[in-house]
Amino acid sequence: MGTYKLILDDDFNDDFSLIAIHCSEEPFRIAYLLNQFAALRLHRRRVDLDFSKDGLDITFPLFDFEDEMKYTYYNLVANRCKSQVAKIASSGGLFGNMTHDETVTNYVIPEYKQVDYLLKIQSDFETVGLRSIVAKINDIKQVISAYELDAEKLKSKNNLIFD
Template sequence: MAHHKLILDDDLNEDYSLIAIHCSEESYKVAYLLNRFASLKLKRKPVDLEYSSKGMDVTFPVFEFEHTMFYTTYNLVANKCKSSQLHTSSSGLFSEDFSDRSVVTYLIPEYKKVDYFLKIQSDFEVIPLRKLISEINEIKQVISAYSLDLDQIKSKNNLIFD
């Protein structure tokens, strides 16, 4: 009897480039600035990126642009999500104290100082990344933008948007 062997390739490693953007503006404003100065057409996706962290549901808005002519997809996502958490503490038999505290959750905790990530997936081997980074750095509201090494990111699974 013949034995069949199935080999499962590790196809979880997606090929993409990642640009870190330092900017204190809101996410919709950063998307607008990238559309205007970097010739992108980012639009907010109807469904945000959601996951659970420390018992809290956290959402990050995602902006996407699919450049069909170059088979390239651009995703802009914020790294920080501020949410409030309600704490209750009882100080006696019939009294309870309620306190509201703000909690900041990071999409990629290794890069806490980065405000936004621009993920670029392409079917082509070469993407004009230097040109895009220089266009982003020329935006007045952007403090800095640079490419990240994907091997140093431990929480790559948080960058899966589909």
């Protein structure tokens, strides 16, 4: 009997640009600042980006904007989510089990744990003007830094599928 080999190709060939943003502001605040300074109109989706990992449901706030005139779609997502997990420790004693809370941090892109927000830009055209967008984001007083990431080198780029 012959052996069969299945080859699973990477199905995620959608071209996009990715900007990393370092900022300690809340997600709604950074979306407001990007709307004000980078001429975007980001609004929060009704449904956040949800993951399930180790029995824990993780949600990341997600904002989007579709520029119909330039055929460009923008997504802003928080890279970090902190969750409280109740841990039960058996004391083996007279008074039963002890519980304590532990904070667990999860990331959309674990390779870049220091990044606070990710701005994903999809366009039907080759050039979007990333340098001007990055320059406008860096002009915001609350933003520490912003720079472009190479999306092709990401190991967990499947986490950036928002549909």
